[in-house]
Amino acid sequence: MPPLNNKSMMMNTRPGRIDGDSDESETPSNNFWVSNLASDVADSDLMDLFVQYGALDSVTSCSSRSYAFVFLKRIEVAKAAKDTLQDVDLHGHPIKSELESEAGTRSGGAEVEEEESAMADTLLIDLFKQLGSIAVQLAKQEINLLVAVDEEVQKLQGKLGMIKAMLDDAEERHAVKRRTEKLWLEQLLNQYYVMDDILDTWNTARIRAEIEKEEGKPADTNAPAVVKKKVCSFVPSPSCYFNLPLRHDVGHMIRKLNEKLDMIVKDKATYGIDFNRQPEAVERPTTTSFVDVSQIIGRDIYSDDLLRNLLGVGSQEETNSYCVISLVGLGGIGKTTLAQLAYNHPDVQAHFQKRMWICVSDPFDQCKEKKYFLVLDDVWTENSQKWEPFKLALKNDVYGSRILVTTRKQRAAEVMGSVLMINLELLSNEDCWSIFSKIAFSNEEQLKYLEHLGRKLAIKCKGLPLAAKALGSLMQNKRSREQWNKILDSSLWESEDIEKGLLAPLFLSYYELPSTMRHCFSYCSVFAKDYFFHRDKLVVHWMAQGYVETKTNMEMEVIAEEYFEKLAMRSFFQDFKRDEDSDGKIIGCKMHDIVHDFAQLMTKSETFETDGDKKEIDCQNARHLHLKISKEMQFLESIYRAKNLRTLFLLSRERDYEFEMLLSNSFCHFKYLRTLILDCPIKKLSNAMENLIHLRCLLISNNVEIVELPETFCNLCNLQTLNIENHSYFKKLPQGMSKQINLRHLIFHDDYYWGNVVFPKGIGKLIGLRTLSTFNISDKDDREGCKLGELKNLNQLRGALTINGMENVVNVDKAQNAQLKDKIHLRGLVLLFEPLDLLEYEEGISKMEKFLKEKIRMENHVKVLNALEPPPNLQYLEITGYPGNTIYPNWMMSWTTLKKLQLTRCRNLEHLPFLGQLPFLEVLAIKWLRKVKKVGDEFLGIEDFTNMKDYDIIFPNLKSLLFRDLYSWEEWIGMEGTEEEEEENDNGIVTNPIIIKIMPRLQSLTISNCDKLKSLPDYLLTAPLLKKLEIYRSKLLQKHYQRVNRKNWHKISGISNIELGGMYVQRDGEPQFDSKVDKNHEEVGADSAECVVDEQVEVDNDKGDL
DSSP states (O other): OOOBOSSSSOBOOOTTOOTTOOOGGGOOOTTHHIIIIITTSOHHHHHHHHHHTOOSOOOOOTTHHHHHHHHHHHSOHHHHTOSSOOOOOOTTOHHHHHHHHHHHTTOOSGGGHHHHHHHHHHHHHHHHHHHHHHHHHHHHHHHHHHHHHHHHHHHHHHHHHHHHHHHHHHHHTTOOOSHHHHHHHHHHHHHHHHHHHHHHHHHHHHHHHHHHHHTTSOSOTTSOGGGGSOOOTTOOOGGGGTTHHHHHHHHHHHHHHHHHHHHHHHHHHHTTOOOOSOOOOOOOOOOOSOOOGGGOOSOHHHHHHHHHHHHOOOGGGGTOSEEEEEEEOOTTSSHHHHHHHHHTOHHHHHHOSEEEEEETTOOOOOOTTSOEEEEEEEEOOOOHHHHHHHHHHHOOSOOOEEEEEEESOHHHHHHTTEEEEEEOOOOOHHHHHHHHHHHHOSSHHHHHHHHHHHHHHHHHTTTOHHHHHHHHHHHTTOOSHHHHHHHHHSOGGGSHHHHHHTSHHHHHHHHTSOHHHHHHHHHGGGSOTTOOEEHHHHHHHHHHTTOSOOBTTBOHHHHHHHHHHHHHHTTSOEEEEEEGGGTTEEEEEEOOHHHHHHHHHHTTTTEEEEETTSOOOOOTTOSEEEEEOOTTOOOHHHHHTOTTOSEEEEEOOOSSSOHHHHHHHHHHHOTTOSEEEEESOOOOOOGGGGGOTTOOEEEEOTTOOOSBOOGGGGGOTTOOEEEEOOTTTOOBOOTTGGGOTTOOEEEEOTTSOOTTOBOOTTGGGOTTOSEEOEEEOOOTTOSSSOOGGGGTTOTTOOEEEEEEOGGGOOOHHHHHHTOGGGOTTEEEEEEEOOOGGGTOOOTTOOHHHHHHHHHHHHHHHHHHHHHOOOOTTOOEEEEESOOOSOOOHHHHTTOTTOSEEEEEOOTTOOSOOOOTTOTTOOEEEEEOOTTOOEEOHHHHTOOOTTOGGGOSEESTTOOEEEEEOOTTOOEEOOSTTOSEEEEEOTTSOEEEEEEOEESTTOOEEEEESOTTOOOOOHHHHTOTTOOEEEEESOHHHHHHTOTTSHHHHHHHTTSSEEEETTEEEEETTEEOOOHHHHHSOHHHHHHHHHHHHHHHHHHHHTTTTO
16 A cells, blocks of 8 residues: 555655555654544544444554554544444545545546546545554554553553562572573563663653642643543543553553563573572581681781780679670671681680680580680671570580670671670781782792782782782782783673682672662662762662662651661671761761672673773663763763663763763663763753653762753652752752652752752742751842741751741741741751841941841841741751840750750850750850850859759750850859859758759860950869860960969869860870970970960961861
8 A cells, every 4th residue: 555645645656656665754744634634524524434444454554553643632532432333425525525636636638537537536445445444443452552551550560579579589599590591581670670661651640740730730731632521431531531642652662561571481481491499508618717827917906906805804704604706897808717816826725614616507515614715607697586595505604705706797796795896907908918929929030020910909909808819819820911910900800710709708798688788789889999978878879779668657768778777787888987976877988899899790781880991882781870971982872872771970070071962962862860970060951851750869069060950850750869069050949849749858068058049939849858958048039039938848857957048037927937846857957147237238328227227137036036946856056147136045945955056156146045954965166256245154044043953953964165256255154153052041051052063074175266265164174074175366264274373274284185275285184395395494484385386376277267
């Protein structure tokens, strides 16, 4: 059948063409049915037309489906699918006349007009019959497909879970051995990703429809009008009209996917693939107590410490017959070796009557009435119930026994009740070289020839003894520099021998993890070696990839943090950075290079890292790509073939590269991205960003130069995390962010000031926000910006919140409307006011008018601050720039959970607020309070001196106290100079001495830039735990407490560490003297020396943070 022209319903009869010829370039457009049927034929006639010629068999045509589908989009679905069809006669119908007329124009001569007309009529009738049959049949198929999509999506969801379970089982059972099995699983995994993408596409459309419905728009602006009309009986529900084009696409994708799955299932039977065989147990090497002491290098310090604890007699022996000591560390770091060294030490042999070496599961007998030394090597269990029976069996009446445990898991050591945990550190490069060279080289000549390459390989071991041994063994039989360079330039896991030897311990740890944590660990290979993993960033990356399982009544972030903790406790991470203000919580870490190599091995078919210096790579099947861009890069087309990328990390420092074009193309090619990390100097993001409908996490690094995000960015309704770090450039958030209803974390890098960023109206609709690091209140003239009341419904906020622009809140009702009291998960709050004298500059205003205006505003801010009802569980509060002249005591005392408080630049405060009764306050910092002249009893929180019994402890938990830049401060008085008050009866007889403790836990006191302050109250200097006193840039105070002033020096001499003028005068209880002091009389020398120091500090500190 000849193709149709899109201008009219006529056959193309170009010269040289015969029936059956095909020309894809002439395939009719989707407007065919629209222009030639819908516009020319009445609806009823058109339906009857299909009925008249609906009995012929349909033909397969690549364009027929599109014809039918476009038809469905423009013609009422109900009419195209009526159950009862009626015949009509086409004779005289306008469309038949038009066809005949068009056919007649091709005759070319009057003499053949009648013959050609008859032929054309026959051909047209046949053609029309076929088209009618195709359209009807395909219309019915398409309708069935559209209606069945919901059911197919549900089935697909079930299949997704089943395939995931199958993939996890195959990995956990270690059943994948043959190449056919690996290839088959890769095919299955690819289809798993396809299924996930289809389901996510469907769910995204649902979310968008709901958003647009909320905005008062139709769910699909391109949807046919038919969706609003009555439908025919076989259509089950109006839900089938939801986004008809999407239903069509998803239906066909599912059909195609099912066909591929059927083929994969058939291949499984064809190739005899079976994963149901008995699972293969991972062999753990059996260890013994024997060791060659001469081969142990770099563990002397640990050995000495361990021996002291094994042989020592401590207080713990008085309460228990044995104690447990644990060696904790990464597999291959040398725990067993150190245990062997201790086990065979002569002193240990002499000290214990019985020694036993147990390799985890081996049975052992209880030693009755003997002091024993038991080594439990390679312990894995974290179940305390399994350990309890052994604890009972190991008890006897002889004290002094020792149990030495080696484990990779900190939790296992804790469960066993370890009184001491020794975390083994990595060896030095020199120690690694010693181990490596002993094994790799057989003679001095070979050593000299290859030493420089060997030392580089030793550095590659990154302090891991097992790596040094494995590499040494690998290089034993390699004699040429070419061979050594090849190993040096490769990843360790690329060598099969290294994989079996070095990485074997990591396989044990890896397969012991649940599947969710295996994915989380492997994902770390996306980042470069020596990368510093921020805990919170890693958590949101895992969430974005869908690795975090959901649990009822449990936040995803909490679950992901548990994953992180468990991976850390299993020694997958190292070099931890902790937050000492948050109970030592880990905030970041690194990964050992060998562990990183192992992670790369586990994701080698999915994760790729490349840069401009490398040749073109085949990353068609890549899921995660770390791309370092250079001007020399020539193979971007090959990268664009990675259509199924889920992570793209763009890194570059080039300044003249066309990043905008690169990203625009990326947005079109990588439509399935879940995570996008931008670390390149791009200046603008294109509107094509809205193509990334699956995106969950966007990180904009400090290297990015964009000022704002495109408005189309707001269409990314799946976005969970937006992390912005480029503080030097970024100025404005897009207006439509209220549509991003799945946003959980809006993060601005907390090391910088973000008060100039414009926040949009409607951000308060993002009620799912868990993190909002910064919130900016616009001024009264800003119509686009948001107000404090936007915070009202953001009750899921966690962590810390900084509110900029508090000076713009001039209404008490608006302050109350923020409903801070409902933010029960919030732990930190920073309130920032701009100073009054910077708020506005008006010419021609008198000083009196300005004074009165500022006074009114100052009083208003006092009311506003008092109207802010605090979050009930707040632990950190900072108030900066507050223009009020007072803080109400009842407001301050409501912060009962506070641990840290900072008041800065509160320039109109004349008195410190009542703080002494805050029960959990640990850190207090007062800075830039320029009007404070006196600190007295109000600071201690004492309101009623007649009832001193109510004030038994003041500042009960305060540990750190700092005053800085109080230029007017002259006097700090205590409670009449004593901690003890007495009650007298009417006769003047003491009946009840009242002892008031002030700051009993104070450990650190700092006074800086307080030039007028003369002395400190005695209760401060006699605080029992005070260990550090710093006084600098406060000349009167420094002079008052110099050593030459014996009376005053005596008051502070009991403090271990004293720093005056920026230099220690006492450290760890030992006096520190200048060289001049040693040569002269102490009283004169100390005075002159300290004065010199003071002058030096004035210069040095000007360069610091003061």
